[in-house]
Amino acid sequence: MTREDQVMGENGGEIHGDILEVIFSHVPLIDLVPASHVSKSWRYAVTSSLSHFNKPKPWLILHKQATRYPYTTSRYAYDPRSHMWIKISQPSIKYNLALKSSNSNFLYMLSSTKLSFSFDPLNISWSHVDPPLIWRTDPIVAKVGDSIVVVGGGSDYEDDPLPVEIYNTVTHAWDTCDTMPGNLKDSAASTWLSIATTNEKLFITEKQSGLTYWFDPNTKCWSRPNKLDPNQHISDHNIGTSNDDLILVGLCKNDENVEQVKIWKVDKENFQCEEIVEMPLVYVDKLKSESIGISSINVHVTGNFVYIYNQSETEEVVVCELIANNDYRWWSIQNVVAHDEMIMNRLVFTCSRVGFDELQRIMRSENQRFEVES
Amino acid sequence: MSSSTELTEKKVFLLKSLDGVIFEVEESVAVQLEVIRELIEGDCARPFISLYNVTSEILALVIEYCKHHAETCSGGTSATIADEDLKTFDNEFMNVDENILLELCSAADYLDIKSLFELTCRTLASLIKDRTIIEVRKMFNVENDFSVVEEKAVRKEFAWAFK
Numbered sequence: 322m323t324r325e326d327q328v329m330g331e332n333g334g335e336i337h338g339d340i341l342e343v344i345f346s347h348v349p350l351i352d353l354v355p356a357s358h359v360s361k362s363w364r365y366a367v368t369s370s371l372s373h374f375n376k377p378k379p380w381l382i383l384h385k386q387a388t389r390y391p392y393t394t395s396r397y398a399y400d401p402r403s404h405m406w407i408k409i410s411q412p413s414i415k416y417n418l419a420l421k422s423s424n425s426n427f428l429y430m431l432s433s434t435k436l437s438f439s440f441d442p443l444n445i446s447w448s449h450v451d452p453p454l455i456w457r458t459d460p461i462v463a464k465v466g467d468s469i470v471v472v473g474g475g476s477d478y479e480d481d482p483l484p485v486e487i488y489n490t491v492t493h494a495w496d497t498c499d500t501m502p503g504n505l506k507d508s509a510a511s512t513w514l515s516i517a518t519t520n521e522k523l524f525i526t527e528k529q530s531g532l533t534y535w536f537d538p539n540t541k542c543w544s545r546p547n548k549l550d551p552n553q554h555i556s557d558h559n560i561g562t563s564n565d566d567l568i569l570v571g572l573c574k575n576d577e578n579v580e581q582v583k584i585w586k587v588d589k590e591n592f593q594c595e596e597i598v599e600m601p602l603v604y605v606d607k608l609k610s611e612s613i614g615i616s617s618i619n620v621h622v623t624g625n626f627v628y629i630y631n632q633s634e635t636e637e638v639v640v641c642e643l644i645a646n647n648d649y650r651w652w653s654i655q656n657v658v659a660h661d662e663m664i665m666n667r668l669v670f671t672c673s674r675v676g677f678d679e680l681q682r683i684m685r686s687e688n689q690r691f692e693v694e695s
Numbered sequence: 696m697s698s699s700t701e702l703t704e705k706k707v708f709l710l711k712s713l714d715g716v717i718f719e720v721e722e723s724v725a726v727q728l729e730v731i732r733e734l735i736e737g738d739c740a741r742p743f744i745s746l747y748n749v750t751s752e753i754l755a756l757v758i759e760y761c762k763h764h765a766e767t768c769s770g771g772t773s774a775t776i777a778d779e780d781l782k783t784f785d786n787e788f789m790n791v792d793e794n795i796l797l798e799l800c801s802a803a804d805y806l807d808i809k810s811l812f813e814l815t816c817r818t819l820a821s822l823i824k825d826r827t828i829i830e831v832r833k834m835f836n837v838e839n840d841f842s843v844v845e846e847k848a849v850r851k852e853f854a855w856a857f858k
Binding site: 358362 | 797
């Protein structure tokens with residue numbers, strides 16, 4: 322018998338599966354893809370480790386796009402499971418228009434001749450369809466079930482609020498319905514609104530006032546107006562869906578005039594808000610810009626992850642992981658796209674659940690490669 | 696270590712490796728091996744403790760690790776200096792051949808030494824990164840048990856992971 326045989330027992334020198342699972346919990350997700358092809362027992366241990374020890378977590382994806390033609394784009398992802406930034410290789414299509422995203426992992430480009438959109442985790446597949454009937458700048462575009470809903474946005478010719486247009490991804494047809502509520506007329510562009518989607522509804526909140534409506538693309542109905550009002554003055558309301566819950570992330574000031582960021586769970590029926598957690602002040606400080614503090618925040622929510630950043634200074638992103646049993650983990654990450662790169666570029670943030678099977682599929686070809694950023 | 700044990704004579708225990716080598720260790724070191732702590736508490740640690748899964752080469756390393764950690768933690772230095780010292784020690788301690796690392800990891804698991812197990816797992820994890828599938832098989836002594844057809848398909852689809 323060799324020495325290894327004696328030590329490791331009957332496995333003949335191979336490390337035990339249980340130990341392997343713990344080792345794999347420290348291996349970045351992208352490196353587990355080749356590891357799963359080492360042997361059958363390694364493949365089993367990878368799958369088991371991912372479901373028992375260190376599960377995949379939603380990635381924050383930054384699309385850095387040049388502000389001028391040909392809109393050269395590079396993409397970076399932050400994987401919170403592995404605590405690292407990854408540079409994703411060239412996108413699958415040429416982005417020859419300005420990339421936009423209203424929330425989550427839904428990415429789109431709109432021109433007068435077509436609407437292109439993508440909603441798979443790493444935006445590999447794109448659909449190109451006829452544009453909505455009415456030209457609009459900066460609308461809300463969101464995916465709700467099988468529908469792509471286009472709401473609001475400014476127009477040079479129209480004073481009235483614009484009709485809502487719905488593209489059905491199954492029948493490939495456009496449909497027009499009621500305009501968005503008049504109360505939102507003055508803030509109809511996506512800059513002033515925060516949205517959240519479930520499979521059935523699109524929730525829209527006016528960032529400043531907290532005025533909230535939902536829209537159901539199946540019945541084409543708008544809800545009555547609701548106010549998100551957790552008994553505290555909030556200067557900036559942001560919403561998102563965490564698993565099935567609607568949450569509100571608000572920027573507010575306490576009695577001593579200190580800025581605070583809080584997260585509430587919102588009842589989807591009566592819009593009652595229940596505070597769940599407050600951002601520790603050390604992270605609030607990270608969001609502050611030297612000159613103007615925090616004027617406005619942006620929020621991306623997927624699964625149990627909330628990513629929060631200052632709209633006018635994106636150098637730090639604060640992460641909140643909502644763990645079961647009212648437990649929360651906060652940390653901050655430094656934006657990998659350096660400040661001086663932002664002069665000729667703009668950043669679009671998305672947030673995606675990137676699963677292991679998804680990653681296997683993507684990494685199978687030579688086209689999609691990932692490089693670890695320092 | 697509590698003050699009451701310091702006053703009494705230091706207890707020692709004898710650990711016997713797989714290949715029959717006996718090591719004398721102080722209690723403060725022995726109790727870091729969770730398995731042995733339980734034996735001591737159950738008064739089953741005499742005349743010596745046989746460790747059937749650990750060779751003398753590995754057991755010597757394990758004892759060196761536990762000894763350093765026990766001394767640093769009870770040395771009266773400030774927590775931050777102790778932390779720094781342990782970090783430096785751990786880094787150097789992990790600078791060994793991969794086969795030794797694998798055995799250390801298994802031994803730490805068997806002897807239930809949490810910090811050493813965590814340390815070796817992290818180190819082994821870092822060795823998997825940026826290596827080809829062939830290199831990983833060799834390093835971890837893994838037998839490729841995929842069928843010829845399966846292996847061929849993987850080599851084609853994930854050609855980059857073999858280069």
